[in-house]
Amino acid sequence: MITVKCSEDQFAYDIHSLVKAFYPAEDVKVFLEGEKDISSDRDLPELFILLGKQKIEITLQVNQNTILTRYAELRGKEERAEYKNVLKQLLYRTLSAHTGKELPWGTLTGIRPTKIPYMMMEEGKTNEEIRTYMRETYFCSDEKAELAYEIAAKERQILSKIHYEDGYSLYLGIPFCPTTCLYCSFTSYPICAFKDKVGHYLTALKKEIDYVKEAFQNKILDSVYIGGGTPTTLEAEQLKELLSYLRQNLDFSQVKEFTVEAGRADSITKEKLEVLKAQGVTRISVNPQTMNQKTLDLIGRRHTVEQVNQAFYLARETGFTNINMDLILGLPNETKEDVAITLQEVEKLHPDSLTVHSLAIKRASKLSQWILEHGISCLKNTDETMQDAAKTAKKMDMQPYYLYRQKNMSGNFENVGYATPGNYGIYNILIMEEVQTIIACGAGTVTKRVYPDGRIERCDNVKDVALYISKIEEMIDRKRQLFAD
Numbered sequence: 001m002i003t004v005k006c007s008e009d010q011f012a013y014d015i016h017s018l019v020k021a022f023y024p025a026e027d028v029k030v031f032l033e034g035e036k037d038i039s040s041d042r043d044l045p046e047l048f049i050l051l052g053k054q055k056i057e058i059t060l061q062v063n064q065n066t067i068l069t070r071y072a073e074l075r076g077k078e079e080r081a082e083y084k085n086v087l088k089q090l091l092y093r094t095l096s097a098h099t100g101k102e103l104p105w106g107t108l109t110g111i112r113p114t115k116i117p118y119m120m121m122e123e124g125k126t127n128e129e130i131r132t133y134m135r136e137t138y139f140c141s142d143e144k145a146e147l148a149y150e151i152a153a154k155e156r157q158i159l160s161k162i163h164y165e166d167g168y169s170l171y172l173g174i175p176f177c178p179t180t181c182l183y184c185s186f187t188s189y190p191i192c193a194f195k196d197k198v199g200h201y202l203t204a205l206k207k208e209i210d211y212v213k214e215a216f217q218n219k220i221l222d223s224v225y226i227g228g229g230t231p232t233t234l235e236a237e238q239l240k241e242l243l244s245y246l247r248q249n250l251d252f253s254q255v256k257e258f259t260v261e262a263g264r265a266d267s268i269t270k271e272k273l274e275v276l277k278a279q280g281v282t283r284i285s286v287n288p289q290t291m292n293q294k295t296l297d298l299i300g301r302r303h304t305v306e307q308v309n310q311a312f313y314l315a316r317e318t319g320f321t322n323i324n325m326d327l328i329l330g331l332p333n334e335t336k337e338d339v340a341i342t343l344q345e346v347e348k349l350h351p352d353s354l355t356v357h358s359l360a361i362k363r364a365s366k367l368s369q370w371i372l373e374h375g376i377s378c379l380k381n382t383d384e385t386m387q388d389a390a391k392t393a394k395k396m397d398m399q400p401y402y403l404y405r406q407k408n409m410s411g412n413f414e415n416v417g418y419a420t421p422g423n424y425g426i427y428n429i430l431i432m433e434e435v436q437t438i439i440a441c442g443a444g445t446v447t448k449r450v451y452p453d454g455r456i457e458r459c460d461n462v463k464d465v466a467l468y469i470s471k472i473e474e475m476i477d478r479k480r481q482l483f484a485d
Helices: 011-023 080-099 113-121 129-140 142-160 190-213 237-251 269-277 293-299 306-318 334-351 366-374 383-395 426-433 467-472 472-482
Strands: 002-006 026-033 045-051 055-062 067-073 167-174 220-228 259-261 283-286 325-330 353-358 400-403 414-418 438-441 448-451 456-458
Touching: 002 011, 011 026, 011 080, 045 080, 045 306, 067 080, 080 129, 113 129, 113 142, 113 426, 129 142, 142 400, 142 426, 167 426, 190 237, 190 438, 190 467, 190 472, 220 426, 237 269, 259 269, 259 353, 259 426, 269 306, 283 306, 306 325, 306 334, 325 334, 325 383, 353 383, 383 400, 383 414, 400 426, 448 472, 456 472, 467 472
Parallel strands: 002 026, 002 045, 167 220, 167 438, 220 259, 259 283, 283 325, 325 353
Antiparallel strands: 045 055, 055 067, 353 414, 400 414, 438 448, 448 456
């Protein structure tokens, strides 16, 4: 364990995230000075951070021997954001000097690195000003600074016809899956054990849709996204019931994108695809994560590579012209050669968009326990494999169009969405850039209200399915309060 003792706790989250990025295999604990008398494990660094008005000082010790002491002088008039940047820059330099490592995203630990260039473009900053700022303020590599800029520019172009103030987007969560994957921490429940609750769940979901109809009748619906879980764990008749109810009660006349995550190949049938097509769904996902059978078996996706191929071709035959595929790089025991096989197989299918995830280790997932037993060294993602994925996307005439990051990502990289022209995932950009209100219905979902001045307020639904069903009126009342004025 690595301990960090700090004179103040207001930046504990940022400190923890940055130290963890340098030492992904170690537990990191941030304590308020004097609060705990715990030292780092032998041969691991122990950090002491003094946050003053005139100076920030960081001391790094190993086995109680001081290895490095660094400090930054301050004017004493820094705003909180500016102060935090100085702290993170100093911490980065200290850890980089000690480890000899540089992080591709530098000091950036938040999930939305493109938000910075996006906002700077809105302010009229030039390309070079933005790239320079990303490099000098956050120590981003040239490659990542360029990627963030390129994607932000593409996002602005795609969202140019979105109704920001007089529009909204809708998310519906279906929290059921065939099985729970090793890496998953989303709200999801095995469908076999919850079959008797699905009908009640859909009834509750319809009540939330009724609220949306009532509260947003004078707003324009721009995009609809049904995710999960795996929405296609619902039976064809249940899907038809839900989608029909949506279309009957909400105005779809200006909807630019209607996405349903078909997701798992073992949940996709011809009958379900025909229902989606008949109900006007324009975009679906067929997500293999990997095209290596041994990995699929290990991570608990109980379908074959061949089933992925069959599901994809079935979707094409049903008439879908906007099919996304998700991949995860850094899965347990996967090598560069395994990733190459996946990329070759996906290229043969030639989807319309490709989302490349760098594996994120979530505490609530089974993967956390698996790592304790097998070691984090079994998870390998490299700059080379990320570049290989980017090259494959380019060969399929795709461009990067959205990007986000998560805590504890393998290799400290990112998730990138690529798409062929005209097949960009609009909702994906909206959820990341937080420029439009998103109403979220279903267990474990979070509604975001975006105000004209950029301020954001949230309200969440309970995660437990039974509790969601029994407290549906309370969930709706939370939304009423959020949109009361």
